[in-house]
Amino acid sequence: MVVANREPYLHERTSGGSLKVVRPASGLVTALEPVMRACSGTWIAHGSGSADRETVDRHDRVSVPPGEDAYSLRRVWLSEEEERGYYYGFSNEGLWPLCHTAHTRPVFRAGDWRHYQLVNERFADAVQDEVSGTDPIVLVQDYHFALAPRLIRRRLPRATVITFWHIPWPTAERFATCPWAKELLTGLLGSSVLGFHTQAHCNNFIESVERHLEARIDRERHAVVLGGRESLVRSYPISIEWPNRAAAETAPADECRRTVLADLGLRPDALLGVGVDRLDYTKGIEERLQAVDRLLERFPHLRGRFTFVQLAAPSRTLIERYRVLHQSVEDLAARINQRFSSGTYRPVILLRANHAPSAVFRFLRAADVCYVSSLHDGMNLVAKEFVAARDDERGVLVLSRFTGAARELTEALIVNPYDLEEASAALATAVAMPAREQADRMRAMRSYVAEFNVYRWAGRMLTDAARVRQHGRLADRLSMGLQPLEQGRGSEEAHG
Ligand code: G6P
Numbered sequence: 133m134v135v136a137n138r139e140p141y142l143h144e145r146t147s148g149g150s151l152k153v154v155r156p157a158s159g160l161v162t163a164l165e166p167v168m169r170a171c172s173g174t175w176i177a178h179g180s181g182s183a184d185r186e187t188v189d190r191h192d193r194v195s196v197p198p199g200e201d202a203y204s205l206r207r208v209w210l211s212e213e214e215e216r217g218y219y220y221g222f223s224n225e226g227l228w229p230l231c232h233t234a235h236t237r238p239v240f241r242a243g244d245w246r247h248y249q250l251v252n253e254r255f256a257d258a259v260q261d262e263v264s265g266t267d268p269i270v271l272v273q274d275y276h277f278a279l280a281p282r283l284i285r286r287r288l289p290r291a292t293v294i295t296f297w298h299i300p301w302p303t304a305e306r307f308a309t310c311p312w313a314k315e316l317l318t319g320l321l322g323s324s325v326l327g328f329h330t331q332a333h334c335n336n337f338i339e340s341v342e343r344h345l346e347a348r349i350d351r352e353r354h355a356v357v358l359g360g361r362e363s364l365v366r367s368y369p370i371s372i373e374w375p376n377r378a379a380a381e382t383a384p385a386d387e388c389r390r391t392v393l394a395d396l397g398l399r400p401d402a403l404l405g406v407g408v409d410r411l412d413y414t415k416g417i418e419e420r421l422q423a424v425d426r427l428l429e430r431f432p433h434l435r436g437r438f439t440f441v442q443l444a445a446p447s448r449t450l451i452e453r454y455r456v457l458h459q460s461v462e463d464l465a466a467r468i469n470q471r472f473s474s475g476t477y478r479p480v481i482l483l484r485a486n487h488a489p490s491a492v493f494r495f496l497r498a499a500d501v502c503y504v505s506s507l508h509d510g511m512n513l514v515a516k517e518f519v520a521a522r523d524d525e526r527g528v529l530v531l532s533r534f535t536g537a538a539r540e541l542t543e544a545l546i547v548n549p550y551d552l553e554e555a556s557a558a559l560a561t562a563v564a565m566p567a568r569e570q571a572d573r574m575r576a577m578r579s580y581v582a583e584f585n586v587y588r589w590a591g592r593m594l595t596d597a598a599r600v601r602q603h604g605r606l607a608d609r610l611s612m613g614l615q616p617l618e619q620g621r622g623s624e625e626a627h628g
Contacts (some may be wrong), residue, residue: 133173133174133176133177133259133260133263133268133269133270133271134164134173134176134270134273135162135176135177135205135255135258135263135270135271135272135273135280135284136164136175136176136177136188136273136276136277136278137159137177137178137181137219137223137273137274137276137277138158138161138177138178138248139156139177139178139181139184139205140155140161140164140165140175140177140179140196140197140205141153141154141155141173141188141194141196141197141198141205142154142155142156142180142184143181143182143183143184143186143194144182144183144323145183145186145397146467147180151183151186151187151553152186153198154181154356154486155467155484155488155489157177157410157445157447157486157487158345158410159298159370159510159511159513159514160273160274162168162372162513162517163263163370163371163462163513163589164271164273164370164371164586164589166205166373167586167587167590168202168585169200169202169203170587171198171203171403171590172259173198173203173204174193174203174204174205174206174262175203175204175206176206176208176258176259176262176337176583177205177208177210177254178207178208178209178210178215179192179207179208180215183224184207185207185209185273186599188207188372189377191206191291192206192207192208192209193205193206193207193538194207194431198423202263205501205593206258206262207427207586208254208258209253212249212570214250215248216247216249216388217243217244217246217248218244218247218248218251218481219251219276219278220239220450220451221239221241221243221244221247221273222233222244222245222246222247223237223248224242224250224448224451225238225241225244225451226238226240226241226245226310226370227275227278227310228275228299228414229273229356230302230306230307230309230310230506231299231301231302232299232300232466232507232536233300233302233478233507233508234413234414234507234508235507236453238309238310238568240310240311240312245311245312245336246277248279248534249578251276251278251473252277252278252279252280252283252319253283254278254575255277255280256280256284256286256287257287259280259283259284259287259452260287263288263291264586265293266290266291266312267288267290267291267292267382267588267601268288268292268349269291269292269294269438269594269597270284270288270291270292270293270294271279271294271295271593272284272293272294272295272323273295273296273298273301273393274296274297274298274299275297275298277295277317278316278318278320279296279407279497280313280318280319280322281295281319281321281322281323282318282319282320282321282322283319283322284322284431285322286322287373289399289443289494290604292324292573292597292600293322293323293324293325294323294324294327294593294594294597295320295323295325295326295327295334296324296326296327296328296370296593297320297326297327297328297510298370298510299322299510300329300336300508300509300510300536301328301333301334301336301337301340301535302336303339304339304340304342304343306334307340307451308340308343308344308347309338313340313344314344314345314418316381316536316570317340317344317345318358319361321345321356321358321361321363322361322363323602324363324364324600324601325363325364325366325593325596325599326363326364326366327366327368327593328365328366328367328368328369328510329351329368329369329370329510329511329536330367330369330536330539331367331588332369333510333605334365334366334367337365338356338365341358343614345353345358351473352363352608353398356367359418362385362600363456364385364600364620365447365594365618366588366594367504367539368590368592368597369511369514369536369539370511370536370586370589371509371511371513371584371585371586371588371589372443372513372516372520372581372585372586373579373586373587374520374582374585374587375626376517376520377489378489378490378492378493378517378521379441379493379518379520379521379523381489381490381493382490382493382494382497382521383494384496384497384524385497385498385523385524385526386524388493388494388498389404389496389497389498390497391494392404392494392495392503392569393498396441397476398439398441401437402437402438403434403437403438403439403441403500403501403563404438404439404440404441404498404499404500404501405424405438405439405440405441405499405500405501405503405563406440406441406442406495406496406499406501406503407420407440407441407442407444407497407501407502407503407504407505408442408443408445408487408492408496408502408514408517409442409444409445409456409497409514410445410446410447411444411445411446411451411454411461411484412442412447412454412457413457413460413507414447414478414506414507414508415505415506415507416505416506416507416532416549417444417457417461417505417508418458418460418461418464419505419507419527419549419550419555420442420458420503420505420549420555421440421442421461421465421468421480422464422482422552423549423552423555423556423559424438424440424467424479424501424556424559425467425468425471425472426470426552426553426556427556427560428472428479429556430557430560431560433628434560434563435472435474435477435479435557436477436625437473438479438563439477439479439480439481440479440480440481440503440532441481441483441495441499442461442480442481442482442483443483443485443487443492443495444461444483444484444485445480445484446458446484446485447485448483448610457574458484460544461482462482465480465482468480482543482610492517492519493521494498496517496521496522496527497521497522497524497527499522499527500526500527500528500562500563501516501527501528501529501530501559501562501563502514502515502518502527502528502529502530503530503555503559504529504531504532504537505530505532505537505547505555506516506532506534506549507534507549507550508534508535509534509535509536509537510536510559511535511536511537512531512532512535512536512537513537513582515535515537515541515544516537516581517531519541519574519577519578519581519608520578520581522574522578523578524570525570525575525578526570526571527570527574528544528545528561528562528563528565528566528570528573528578529544529545529573529574529577530544530545530555530558531544531545531546532546532547532549532561533546533547533548534548534549540580540584541572541577541580541581542608543572543573543577544557544573544577545561545562
C-alpha cells in the first residue's frame with residue numbers, strides 16, 4: 133500500500149464537458165507509478181481532479197492505469213480549508229522551503245499545523261480501512277506525511293512502515309527553526325525503514341534526532357531506537373523505470389528533432405537546449421535563463437542559432453511565491469528575447485503547460501543539451517529521464533551540483549548554477565561537443581541508470597524491511613514465551 137499526497141492519475145472535466153485523464157508533473161509519481169504497475173496493491177492519495185468524484189466506486193476507489201487496471205487508487209477527499217492548511221500551508225509554505233536551500237523563508241502557522249495533523253490522521257484511517265490483514269506493508273511517501281508512520285503504527289502495531297522522504301533533509305540548525313520539530317521526528321520514527329536520497333540527508337536527520345529527542349543512535353546499523361522501537365535510517369537514491377515506457381512510446385530521435393524544430397519554427401541546423409520542470413523556485417529557472425543570456429553575450433556566433441526551450445508545468449499556483457516566480461520568469465524570457473531576437477529567431481521559448489510524459493520525451497530526444505539547474509533538489513528525475521530518452525547516445529546533460537543526481541550521473545557536465553560564467557561555459561562546451569564524446573558519456577550514464585533503476589530502489593527498501601519484519605516476528609515469538617524444551621533445543625542447535 134502506498135500513501136502519497138499526489139495521485140498518479142487525475143480525472144478532469146474539460147470545458148467541452150468531456151472527461152480527461154491527467155498525469156501530474158511529479159518526480160514522486162514518475163518513480164512510484166511503475167513500481168505499483170509491477171506489484172499491484174493500493175495507492176491512497178488526495179483526490180484533487182475536478183472529475184475525481186465522478187469516476188470512483190462507492191468505496192472511493194478507481195482502477196488504474198485507465199484501461200489496464202493494474203492497481204487500485206483510493207481517493208481521500210479534503211475540504212478546501214484542509215487543502216489550504218495541510219497542502220499549501222504547512223507542506224508547501226512550511227516544510228518545502230525549510231528543506232530546500234533556495235532562499236525562500238518557511239512560514240509556520242499554527243492553523244496550518246492543525247490541518248496537517250488532522251489530514252495525517254485521515255490518511256492513517258484510510259490505511260486502516262484498506263488493509264485486510266494485521267501486518268500490511270505500507271509505503272509512506274514524502275513530506276506531506278511526516279506524522280503518518282506513527283499514526284499508522286498506533287492503529288496497526290504489526291504493520292511494516294517504509295517511509296521515503298523525496299526532498300532533502302536540512303541541517304539540524306535549520307530544522308530547529310520549525311516549531312514542531314520534535315513532533316515531526318517522532319512521527320517519522322514510527323517507520324520500520326526511513327529512506328533518504330543521500331547519506332548527507334541521513335546524517336542531517338540523525339543530527340536533528342540527537343538535538344531534539346532522547347533516542348539511541350546505532351551508527352553501526354544506521355538505526356535510531358526510540359522508546360524501544362528501532363527505525364533503520366538509510367539512503368536509497370531514487371530512480372526511474374527501465375526499460376522506460378515513455379521512451380518506448382516516443383518517436384525516434386531524428387524524427388523528434390525534425391518535428392520539434394519545425395513546430396517551433398527553428399532552422400534545421402538550430403542548436404536546441406531544453407529544460408523541463410515544475411515552475412518552482414527550487415529549480416533555478418531564473419539562473420538557467422541568465423546562463424543562456426550570458427552564453428549569447430559571450431559567444432556571439434551562437435546568436436541566431438541557439439534556442440532554449442523551457443517546458444514549465446504550473447505548480448502550487450495559490451501560493452504567492454509561485455506567482456511571483458512565474459512573473460519573473462516571463463519577464464526574464466522577454467528581456468532576453470528582446471536583447472537577442474532577430475527576424476523570426478527567438479533565443480528563449482517558454483511553454484507553460486502540463487505536458488504528458490511522451491510530449492516531454494519528444495523534447496528531450498530533440499535536444500542538443502538538457503540543462504538541469506536546480507538550486508537544491510533531493511534527486512531530480514528529469515536528469516535521469518533525459519538519459520533514458522537518448523537511446524541514440526547523443527545529447528549532453530548539464531547538471532547542477534546541488535542535485536542528488538549529480539552524485540550518480542558523474543559523466544554529465546556538473547556546474548554550480550549560481551556561477552553564470554561556469555554554467556554558460558558548460559553550455560558552450562555542450563553544443564560544441566564531438567559526437568563521439570557525447571556517446572561515451574551518454575553510454576556510461578545509460579548503463580548506470582539501467583542498472584540502478586526504480587525497481588532496484590524499491591527492492592532494496594523492501595529487502596531491508598523484510599529483515600526488520602523477520603526480526604520482529606522472532607522477537608515476538610520469544611516474548612510470547614517459547615517452551616523450555618524448544619528453547620533448549622534451539623540453543624543446542626545454535627551451538628551444534
Ligand atoms: C516534488 C515532491 C513530490 C510532489 C512533486 C510535485 O517532487 O517531492 O511529493 O508530488 O514535487 O508537486 P505537487 O505539489 O504538485 O504534488
